Amino acid sequence: MNALSSTSQALQLRRVRQRYNRISIALCSLATLFGVGWLIAILTVLLWKGISGLSWMVFSHTTPPPGQGGGLLNAIVGSALMTVFAIVIGTPIGLLAGTYLAEYGREHRITSLIRFSNDILQSAPAIIVGLFIYEVIVTRMGHFSAWAGAVALSLLMIPTVISSTESMLRLVPDQLREAASALGAPRAHVILNICYRTARSGLVTGVLLAIARISGEAAPLLFTALNNQFWTTNLSGPMASLPVVIYQFALSPYENWQNLAWAGALIITITVLTINITARLLTPRISAF
Amino acid sequence: MSTALLYARFSDPVFYWMTKIVAFSVLFLLVGLLISLGLAAYPAFKVFAFSFFFSSVWNPVTQTFGAGAAVYGTLVTSLIAMLIAVPLSFGIAVFLTDLCPLVLKNPLTIAIQLLAGIPSIIYGIWGLFIFVPVMQQWVQPALIELFGSISILSSVFSGPPYGIGIFTASCILAIMITPFITGLMCEAFEKVPKVVKEAAYGIGCTTSEVIRHVTLPYTRSTVAAGIMLGLGRALGETMAVTFVIGNAHKIPASLFAPGTTISAMLANEFTEAVEDVYISSLMALGFILFIITFVVSALARLILKRLERKQKT
Numbered sequence: 283m284n285a286l287s288s289t290s291q292a293l294q295l296r297r298v299r300q301r302y303n304r305i306s307i308a309l310c311s312l313a314t315l316f317g318v319g320w321l322i323a324i325l326t327v328l329l330w331k332g333i334s335g336l337s338w339m340v341f342s343h344t345t346p347p348p349g350q351g352g353g354l355l356n357a358i359v360g361s362a363l364m365t366v367f368a369i370v371i372g373t374p375i376g377l378l379a380g381t382y383l384a385e386y387g388r389e390h391r392i393t394s395l396i397r398f399s400n401d402i403l404q405s406a407p408a409i410i411v412g413l414f415i416y417e418v419i420v421t422r423m424g425h426f427s428a429w430a431g432a433v434a435l436s437l438l439m440i441p442t443v444i445s446s447t448e449s450m451l452r453l454v455p456d457q458l459r460e461a462a463s464a465l466g467a468p469r470a471h472v473i474l475n476i477c478y479r480t481a482r483s484g485l486v487t488g489v490l491l492a493i494a495r496i497s498g499e500a501a502p503l504l505f506t507a508l509n510n511q512f513w514t515t516n517l518s519g520p521m522a523s524l525p526v527v528i529y530q531f532a533l534s535p536y537e538n539w540q541n542l543a544w545a546g547a548l549i550i551t552i553t554v555l556t557i558n559i560t561a562r563l564l565t566p567r568i569s570a571f
Numbered sequence: 572m573s574t575a576l577l578y579a580r581f582s583d584p585v586f587y588w589m590t591k592i593v594a595f596s597v598l599f600l601l602v603g604l605l606i607s608l609g610l611a612a613y614p615a616f617k618v619f620a621f622s623f624f625f626s627s628v629w630n631p632v633t634q635t636f637g638a639g640a641a642v643y644g645t646l647v648t649s650l651i652a653m654l655i656a657v658p659l660s661f662g663i664a665v666f667l668t669d670l671c672p673l674v675l676k677n678p679l680t681i682a683i684q685l686l687a688g689i690p691s692i693i694y695g696i697w698g699l700f701i702f703v704p705v706m707q708q709w710v711q712p713a714l715i716e717l718f719g720s721i722s723i724l725s726s727v728f729s730g731p732p733y734g735i736g737i738f739t740a741s742c743i744l745a746i747m748i749t750p751f752i753t754g755l756m757c758e759a760f761e762k763v764p765k766v767v768k769e770a771a772y773g774i775g776c777t778t779s780e781v782i783r784h785v786t787l788p789y790t791r792s793t794v795a796a797g798i799m800l801g802l803g804r805a806l807g808e809t810m811a812v813t814f815v816i817g818n819a820h821k822i823p824a825s826l827f828a829p830g831t832t833i834s835a836m837l838a839n840e841f842t843e844a845v846e847d848v849y850i851s852s853l854m855a856l857g858f859i860l861f862i863i864t865f866v867v868s869a870l871a872r873l874i875l876k877r878l879e880r881k882q883k884t
Contacts, residue, residue, distance in 0.1 A: 303777035310670055313662025317753070318679065320746050321686045324697050331700075375593050382590035396594055398872060399601040405800060405868040406861065407807025409834050410608070413841075413857045417607045437600070444597065468579055470586035491688075498690020501809040501834070505841050525692050529810065529838075532696045540700075547693050558688045562681070 325551075332548025335541035340549075344513045345527060348536035354546050356513045357527040361497070363515065364432045364507060364523060368496055372436035373443060373489055380447025385473050397448075404441035411437050412502035420506060428521035431507025438499060439492040446488025450481040483564045490561035494554045500525030524550055604861070612855035618848060623855065629820035629836075631844075636852035638859055643822045644830040645860065648737055648812060649805040651826075652744035656805075657798055660749050664756035665782055680757065687750035695814035698743040699735075703815055706742075707734025711827055730825040735817040738826040743811050748801045755797030759790040792878035799871035803864045809834035833860040 339353045346352025379396075387393035415434040420426055454477050462472040478485065500523075508520035509530060524546050531543035616623060619636065626637025667679055711732035718728040763786050771781045787794070817829020818839055833856045844850045 299777055299780065303779045306779035306782075307670055310662040310666040313659050314666040314671075314679070317659060317663045317686075317749055318682060321682060321750075323701075324689070324693065327697055327701050328693065375596075378590045379594040379597055382594035386587060386590060387594065393594075396598050398869075399598045401872055402865055402868050403597065403601055403604075405803045405807075405864060406604070407809065407834060407864060409807070409809045409837050410604070410857050410861045410864075413611075413837070413854065414604050414607055416841075417611050417854075418603075440597070468583045470582040471578075473586070494688055498692060500690075500692050501838060504838055508842070525690065525810075528692055528696065529813075532699065533814065543696060547696050550690055551693055554688055554690060555685055558685060562684075 328544070328548055328551055331541075331544040332551075335543075335545035336548065340542070340545050345511055345522065345542070346538065347511075348534065348539055351538065352542070354524065354527060354542060354549070356510065357522040357524045357546065358549070359513075359515070360428065360507070360510070360521040361524040363517065364428055364435060364503070364521065365493065365497055367429075367432035367517075368435035368439055369489075369493060371433065372439035372492070375436070376440045376443025376489070376492070377447050377485065379440070380444040381451060381473060381477075383444065383448045384451035385469075385477070400441050400444050403437075404445060407501070408438055408499050409501040409504070412505055415502065416505045423518075425518075426506065426508040426520040428507050428517040428519070431503045431521065431523065432517075434502035434506045435496045435499065438502060439496050442492040442495060443488055446491065447485055450484030450488060451477055453484065454480045487561045487564050490557050490564070494557040494561070497557065498525060498550050498554050500529050504529075608854060608858040608861060612851060612858040615848060615851035615855040619852075623852075624859075627820070627822045631840075631846075631849055634846060634848050636848070638833075638852075638856055640820050640822050641831055641833040641836050641856055642859060644737060644816065644832040645806055645834070645863070647826075647830075648741045648744055648816070648832055649802060651738070651741035652748060652805050653798070653802055655742065655745035656749045656752060656801065659745070660752035660756055660801075661794075663749070663753045664760055665786075667753070667757050668760040669778055669782065669786075683750045683753050683757075687754055690810075691747060691808055692810040694743055694747045694811040698739070698811065699814040702743060703734040703739060706739050707732050711738075715827070726824050727826055730823075730827045732827060733817065733829060735815050735829055736825075736827045737816065737823065737830045740812045740816040740830075740832070741826075743815055744805050744808060747808065747811050748805050751804060752797055752801040755800065756790075756794055759793035759797065760786055762793075763789050792874050792881075796871040796875045796878075799867055799874070803867040803871070806867065807834060807860065807864050809838050813838045833857070 339351060340355075341353060341358070342355060343351070343353030344356040345354060379400075383393055383397060383400075387396070412434050415430050415437065419430040419433060423430070458476055458480060459472050462476045463469070467475070503523050503526050507523060507526070509526050510520045510522040514521060528543045528546045528550070531539035531546070534540065615636065619626070623636070623638055624642070625639050626635075627639035627643070628635050628637045629640060630636070663683065667676065667683070671679060711734065714728050715730075715732060718724045767789070768781055768785055771785045776784070812832050813835040816831055816835050818831050818835060819829040820831055820836075823830055837853055837857060841850075841853050844853055
């Protein structure tokens, strides 16, 4: 009697557990479909509206007034210029600081303070960085400038590069460093020639991912580089950039501006996705050692 | 001295000091950020004192400013976005690590990572042109009718279906931070040793029981830290929210009404602010936002550090 009831209880329990399991699996699968569905929805609309707004004029004309044809040339060039200078400023700083964290200052207490600051800066909102650069550079200079925009972008880039550099350099086995030192190489030589070379693809991946992040940022440029309706390559003045122009055009009631905004959005997304995919293609080579 | 000797003698200290100075400048950067924002915000705090934090009046004409509406909007949109995004991310992460057929695993993981890399302005523009009309014409009227008869919730889901508003902004935020949190959770779940999971399966646990009793307790701190990082990201998000929040300087009772967030207010009004009090009030808003994200990130770090210490002993 007892054995029978415990068996049926066990069967009952098993059924409940299995039903719970099936519901959980169904919910998780639904969640994934939901999540991937949004990706497909966003990319489809972006492709459709973006391509219909694209034309050779987008790459050969500057931003138009409402109602007229035109393009995004000054915005694209402005974005490219500011991103290049942000990379030039941000990459060495990020690499050097990350090197210090990984090589020289590994165990010091103050290094953990630096890492803490880096984490805080990494999750600082982009618009706050823009405010900071406004206070420090724009008010001092007296006017908006592309230099301020580039510095703001580099400030966004530096924490990311620092943390990726540090983790990539930490992956390099200490035996390599010890072997090089045993052969008489100075510490700097060991780091520059052994560690950097070994972790090269990882370092490049980190920098590429940081570049992908800053390519799409509009908030820090809103009050540093402002915006510019005309063609300019003068870095000491306001300069147009693709994300800010998209922001301005998308919120406007003019249809030609909105079409240009979609085209610009497509250009940014393709750029960012290309950089991301390139970075990921480089990643597998790290496991070589 | 020959170049080789010079290199051997001086490359070390030069390189050491170069890296050290640059690394310490990161520390000074954070301190400088805090100080410069604080100094710029100080005039507003001096004029308005404590009422600045709670008043929802934002009147550039009479030069009376209060952060209440913006702080409310920031906190509420982020909270609702997390309520939507965290279960969603959890489900996706569980699917990707445990339930997914191996053929689909790589493409889906890459898809989620790419989604996490899409700039937020894309979410904003897509939200404004595609999501808002859907909300306005189908979702919001349905919800208003559904909750209209329940007296407690009716005021929360009331009002004309604008389409834009706090609820829509929360949804867009949720869509935006889901891939981010999913990536962090996936990383955490992958670190669970397979032997422990296989042992659990071996004694007859179902998949959901393995997740509940093995994976989750093991990754609890990392998941908590990941959620806090996602919260930090949602709090500071500008572009995705500015397009769809509606930009109304008040604390609305209904979730469907337009509101504002700190970052949306900064993005919209900073370039138009002329008077010193106005600029200082906006800087004060930025300062408040930075403090909030500072606290959230610091908490996340603390949780992770405690986990590291526990795992080392």
